[in-house]
Each structure stands twice: as structure tokens, then as C-alpha cells.
Amino acid sequence: MQNPFHKNTGALQLQHPIAILLVILVSLLIGKLMSSSGISLIAILLVLPFILIFVNRVFHIPKIALFAIQFAGYFINGLPRYTGPAIPFGLAADGLFILALIAVIFKHFYQGVDWxxxxxxxxxxxxxxxxxxxxxxxxxxxxxxxxxxxxxxxxxxxxxxxxxxxxxxxxxxxxxxxxxxxxxxxxxxxxxxxxxxxxxxxxxxxxxxxxxxxxxxxxxxxxxxxxxxxxxxxxxxxxxxxxxxxxxxxxxxxxxxxxxxxxxxxxxxxxxxxxxxxxxxxxxxxxxxxxxxxxxxxxxxxxxxxxxxxxxxxxxxxxxxxxxxxxxxxxxxxxxxxxxxxxxxxxxxxxxxxxxxxxxxxxxxxxxxxxxxxxxxxxxxxxxxxxxxxxxxxxxxxxxxxxxxxxxxxxxxxxxxxxxxxxxxxxxxxxxxxxxxxxxxxxxxxxxxxxxxxxxxxxxxxxxxxxxxxxxxxxxxxxxxxxxxxxxxxxxxxx
Structure with missing residues (x-):
């Protein structure tokens, strides 16, 4: 019988190999952005909570990533006019596609994905x-x-x-x-x-x-x-x-x-x-x-x-x-x-x-x-x-x-x-x-x-x-x- 007082906390879920891989990838991405584009740590910290909330929603409803790609597609190629070419906005779509795929696998990890x-x-x-x-x-x-x-x-x-x-x-x-x-x-x-x-x-x-x-x-x-x-x-x-x-x-x-x-x-x-x-x-x-x-x-x-x-x-x-x-x-x-x-x-x-x-x-x-x-x-x-x-x-x-x-x-x-x-x-x-x-x-x-x-x-x-x-x-x-x-x-x- 399952213990009703036991719940899988966010910390426990982070023990999953895919979650660990995501944390590593996000860390590397933040480091790359800071080193190549001059974006300050403060700016990243201000945006990071919204990114984490979005990722959380995608892991619950993976299709959100696809709608986000459609929406972002209208701005991806125009944003460099304001930010300069250092930030690779074009790679955002790649990341969202991969995020959607990972979210599907993660969501149905134990019962398996119906492909x-x-x-x-x-x-x-x-x-x-x-x-x-x-x-x-x-x-x-x-x-x-x-x-x-x-x-x-x-x-x-x-x-x-x-x-x-x-x-x-x-x-x-x-x-x-x-x-x-x-x-x-x-x-x-x-x-x-x-x-x-x-x-x-x-x-x-x-x-x-x-x-x-x-x-x-x-x-x-x-x-x-x-x-x-x-x-x-x-x-x-x-x-x-x-x-x-x-x-x-x-x-x-x-x-x-x-x-x-x-x-x-x-x-x-x-x-x-x-x-x-x-x-x-x-x-x-x-x-x-x-x-x-x-x-x-x-x-x-x-x-x-x-x-x-x-x-x-x-x-x-x-x-x-x-x-x-x-x-x-x-x-x-x-x-x-x-x-x-x-x-x-x-x-x-x-x-x-x-x-x-x-x-x-x-x-x-x-x-x-x-x-x-x-x-x-x-x-x-x-x-x-x-x-x-x-x-x-x-x-x-x-x-x-x-x-x-x-x-x-x-x-x-x-x-x-x-x-x-x-x-x-x-x-x-x-x-x-x-x-x-x-x-x-x-x-x-x-x-x-x-x-x-x-x-x-x-x-x-x-x-x-x-x-x-x-x-x-x-x-x-x-x-x-x-x-x-x-x-x-x-x-x-x-x-």
C-alpha cells in the first residue's frame, strides 16, 4: 500500500537522468550566453524564473512548445536588429522542438510513449x-x-x-x-x-x-x-x-x-x-x-x-x-x-x-x-x-x-x-x-x-x-x- 504521506518532491524528480541532463544543458547555455553576448548575470536571473515556469508547463503539456515556436517564429529573425547578432535567436526553435520531444518522453517515461x-x-x-x-x-x-x-x-x-x-x-x-x-x-x-x-x-x-x-x-x-x-x-x-x-x-x-x-x-x-x-x-x-x-x-x-x-x-x-x-x-x-x-x-x-x-x-x-x-x-x-x-x-x-x-x-x-x-x-x-x-x-x-x-x-x-x-x-x-x-x-x- 502506498504511503499517503509520501510525495515525489521536485528535488526527488530532479534525480531523473533526463532532468539532470537538462540542468547541465541550461547551465552550459547560460555560460555560453554570458561569455559570447555580454548579457549580465542579473539579466539572466531576471528572465530565468519565467523560463523555468515555461519549461514546467511544457513538461505538463508538451504541445505548448509547438505553439511557442509558432508565436516566436514571427520575431526570431527581426530581434537581432535590436540585440545584435550575438544572441542566436534562430536556435530557439531547435531548442523548443527538442524540449517538446524530451517533455513527451519524460511525461510518459514509466508507461512508455505511444508513437x-x-x-x-x-x-x-x-x-x-x-x-x-x-x-x-x-x-x-x-x-x-x-x-x-x-x-x-x-x-x-x-x-x-x-x-x-x-x-x-x-x-x-x-x-x-x-x-x-x-x-x-x-x-x-x-x-x-x-x-x-x-x-x-x-x-x-x-x-x-x-x-x-x-x-x-x-x-x-x-x-x-x-x-x-x-x-x-x-x-x-x-x-x-x-x-x-x-x-x-x-x-x-x-x-x-x-x-x-x-x-x-x-x-x-x-x-x-x-x-x-x-x-x-x-x-x-x-x-x-x-x-x-x-x-x-x-x-x-x-x-x-x-x-x-x-x-x-x-x-x-x-x-x-x-x-x-x-x-x-x-x-x-x-x-x-x-x-x-x-x-x-x-x-x-x-x-x-x-x-x-x-x-x-x-x-x-x-x-x-x-x-x-x-x-x-x-x-x-x-x-x-x-x-x-x-x-x-x-x-x-x-x-x-x-x-x-x-x-x-x-x-x-x-x-x-x-x-x-x-x-x-x-x-x-x-x-x-x-x-x-x-x-x-x-x-x-x-x-x-x-x-x-x-x-x-x-x-x-x-x-x-x-x-x-x-x-x-x-x-x-x-x-x-x-x-x-x-x-x-x-x-x-x-x-
Whole structure:
């Protein structure tokens, strides 16, 4: 018989090997931060209690770490403008993914973790892609492990962690709703911050960042390409366009008035953010995103109406000069005339150079070795001095024709199976609306990837990978909703 007066205190729980390992890792991290970034012990001690409380909550509810990653993804690449590059904020996502995994193991240590929910075909594909990227370390063209380490995270690691952990931990319609509300809320904040930059001006850190060299791409003809608190205008534009598709579809489909209003605001501010970013490639997101939605509805009348609208929009941009005096409209109009776009011609020339170089390199030039960002690690590398711009060109340059083929196979499989699940396996209207919104947004991002490498950066990468996880989880969520309906419950109510 268990002694009722005996309880496992926090001190006793710290005897667990995993807890001891965590204490050691935290101590090493604190020492590293103090030595490399100049952060004072007082500052660390002030923040430490909040970190410990957060870690405690994660160990009780591991999915909190995933929501924290989604939230933090909007700030990770913008914070260095204020703190400097010494603090590696980018590694925070890695730590949170690992923390979530450790928390799951620790929480179910004695009875064992049920890994079955994450054992799906999409998880296998994520593992295969991670394995391929891992093997790229052995690429004879690669010369920098550091370049591989920092680059592979956005290309493969978050994909590898994100989808399986969503399948394992976010197994409730409410989890899906929280994911969408965080996404929508951060979209609103990002557009409001962008409006401040556009209408009021930049703060000291943003101006310093611009003066340090970012003005070359963010100040064109005296007009600012707004970037909000994200990494750059390209990511801001694509992210807001992504939210435009997600919010617009849910607002149109949902029957709940409060949610219709919220997601309608998300869509409108997403559109506004996309326009003020001046990111021409971002227009591909709503173009293919809404077209995908029309196909998924299987509604002939809606498809016809959407096609007519699409033609009208194309004619407006490609064959008229209406609103040409508006800078945003004029800039987006240039995307419909690539033959007159000097930057597009430069990209084509770079691709011709890469084609010749990669003809004898089927494995590519090595992960982290291509594009401007590679100059930090291999400044004299051939690929480092050729702008890749496109996500697919980046994958091709670093992984060769074999890697690019594998990447396309994985993406096509995910998209096609997700479409099949939405059209033939999901019965609840509200769930189907959300899945159509997620898949349509992903399709838009996949097209926008041709112009810019947006999928490998925060926050788009997390919203895409988590969204993929929910798509493959949708048949299970549909069953839960059906059961809860018989009990008179609203599966998507957060309160």
C-alpha cells in the first residue's frame, strides 16, 4: 500500500537522468550566453524564473512548445536588429522542438510513449528528406560543416520535427483552432507594425538595419518596402499573402459570425501587408491559393465565377494602366511583364550558369554552400557568389538534380494526398473549410517559392509544416468532431 504521506518532491524528480541532463544543458547555455553576448548575470536571473515556469508547463503539456515556436517564429529573425547578432535567436526553435520531444518522453517515461499517431507516410517522407540532407555532409563539393548545420534547419530539420510532433501532440480540433488563431493574430500585429513603418516611419533599430545595407533591396525609388518585425520584405509579403488566403477562405466558409469577422479582418490586413511589402512574387500566393480552393470546392458555379475574377485581375495588371500612379499597384504590375524586368533576366542568366555548373554534379554543391547567405561560411565558393533567389533553385544548387527530384516528389505527394483527404474523407463542413484554407495557402507558397526562398524562413516554414501535419491528421479530427456532435459539443469552441 502506498504511503499517503509520501510525495515525489521536485528535488526527488530532479534525480531523473533526463532532468539532470537538462540542468547541465541550461547551465552550459547560460555560460555560453554570458561569455559570447555580454548579457549580465542579473539579466539572466531576471528572465530565468519565467523560463523555468515555461519549461514546467511544457513538461505538463508538451504541445505548448509547438505553439511557442509558432508565436516566436514571427520575431526570431527581426530581434537581432535590436540585440545584435550575438544572441542566436534562430536556435530557439531547435531548442523548443527538442524540449517538446524530451517533455513527451519524460511525461510518459514509466508507461512508455505511444508513437503510433506519428507513424504516417508523411512522417516517413520527412525522415527520408532529413536523411538525404544528412547525407549531404558527405558531398565531395561541401567544405563547411557550419554552413550545412545552419542551413539544414530551415530546409529539413523543422520539416522533420514539425509534422510528426503535430501528429503526436495536436490531436484535437481545439488545437487546430489555436494554431489558426495564433496565425491570424500575428498576421494582424505584423500588418499593424507594417502600417506604422509606412505611415509613421522606422524606429532606431530598423533605420540602423536599413543603413547597414538593407536599403539596397528595401528602398526602391524612394519608396520603402515594408518588412514589419519579420526578416525582410520578401518574407513579410509572402507571409501576409499566405494569411490572406487562409483567412479569406475560412471567413467565407465558416458559419460562426464572430469567426467570420475575425478571419475577415485577417484576410484584409493580410492583403494590406502584401501590398505595402512591395514583394511582387507574393501575388502568386493568392493567385494559386484561391484557384486551389475553387477546385477543392467542386462547385462548378463557384469555379466559373473564380475563373472570371482571375481573368479580370490578370487583365487589370497586364493590359491596363489603371491606378498606375499608386506605387504598390505599379510595382506589382511589373510582375506581369517579366520580359521588361531586368532583375528577372538576371535570375534567368544565373540559372543558365548553374545549369552548366551542376551538369557534372548530380548531388549539388553542398547544403549551405549556395546563394548570398553562404558567403558567411564559404566567401570564396563559386555557388556562394551566385544569387539563387528561388527556393527550388536553392535546393537544386545545393542538392543537385537528385535532391530536387526527391524534394518535388515529397511535395507533390503531400499536396495530392491532402487534396484527396479534403475532397473524399472529411465530412464536417467547418473542418473541411479549415483544411481547404491550409492546403490552398500551402499551394500558393509553393508557387511563390519559384520567385523567392520563402518556405525556408520563419514564420512561413512553421505555418506550412504545421499545416501539413494537420492536413494528414484531418481524418482523425473528423471522427472526433462526429462523436462530439452527438454529445452536442462545439469542437471548435475555445471558451
Amino acid at each position: 503510433k499517431p506519428m507513424l504516417k507516410d508523411v512522417s516517413l517522407l520527412a525522415a527520408i528528406w532529413m536523411g538525404w540532407i544528412g547525407l549531404e555532409i558527405l558531398n565531395p563539393e561541401a567544405v563547411s560543416f557550419q554552413a550545412w548545420f545552419y542551413t539544414m534547419r530551415g530546409i529539413a530539420l523543422y520539416f522533420f520535427f514539425g509534422i510528426p510532433l503535430v501528429l503526436l501532440l495536436m490531436r484535437s480540433p481545439k488545437d487546430l483552432e489555436i494554431f489558426l488563431y495564433i496565425w491570424g493574430s500575428m498576421t494582424i500585429l505584423a500588418s499593424l507594425k507594417g502600417a506604422m513603418q509606412q505611415l509613421i516611419g522606422l524606429d532606431f533599430a530598423e533605420q540602423r538595419w536599413l543603413d547597414a545595407g538593407a536599403y539596397e533591396t528595401h528602398l526602391l525609388f524612394g519608396k520603402l518596402r515594408v518588412f514589419s518585425f519579420l526578416s525582410d520584405a520578401g518574407q513579410f509579403g509572402a507571409s501576409q499573402a499566405h494569411a490572406l488566403v487562409m483567412g479569406g477562405i475560412i471567413a467565407y466558409e465558416t458559419k460562426k459570425m464572430k469567426k467570420k469577422l475575425f478571419f475577415g479582418v485577417v484576410a484584409l490586413l493580410g492583403l494590406y501587408g502584401m501590398l505595402i511589402s512591395g514583394t511582387r512574387g507574393a501575388i502568386a500566393v493568392p493567385a494559386l491559393g484561391f484557384f486551389t480552393y475553387l477546385i477543392l470546392t467542386k462547385n462548378v458555379r463557384l469555379i466559373s465565377l473564380g475563373a472570371a475574377t482571375g481573368v479580370a485581375v490578370y487583365v487589370f495588371f497586364a493590359y491596363t494602366t489603371i491606378l498606375q500612379s499608386n506605387y504598390q499597384v505599379a510595382r506589382f504590375r511589373t510582375a506581369f511583364h517579366p520580359d521588361q524586368d531586368a532583375s528577372f533576366q538576371v535570375r534567368l542568366e544565373n540559372q543558365r550558369i548553374l545549369k552548366s555548373y551542376l551538369a557534372s554534379r548530380p548531388l549539388g554543391g553542398g547544403v549551405g554552400h549556395a546563394g548570398v547567405r553562404a558567403q558567411k561560411y564559404v566567401p570564396n565558393g563559386f555557388l556562394a557568389n551566385i544569387a539563387t533567389d528561388s527556393w527550388y533553385v536553392l535546393i537544386w544548387a545545393e542538392n543537385g538534380a537528385i535532391g530536387l527530384t526527391l524534394h518535388f516528389f515529397i511535395l507533390f505527394f503531400i499536396v495530392l494526398k491532402s487534396g484527396f483527404l479534403i475532397m473524399y474523407r472529411i465530412h464536417d463542413h467547418e473542418l473541411k473549410a479549415r483544411m481547404m484554407a491550409i492546403l490552398s495557402g500551402i499551394m500558393g507558397i509553393l508557387l511563390a517559392n519559384y520567385g523567392n526562398a520563402v518556405m525556408g524562413q520563419f514564420p512561413t516554414s512553421i505555418n506550412v509544416y504545421f499545416g501539413m501535419g494537420f492536413l494528414f491528421l484531418s481524418p482523425y479530427l473528423d471522427q472526433i468532431i462526429a462523436k462530439e456532435k452527438t454529445l452536442g459539443k462545439d469542437s471548435f469552441s475555445l471558451f
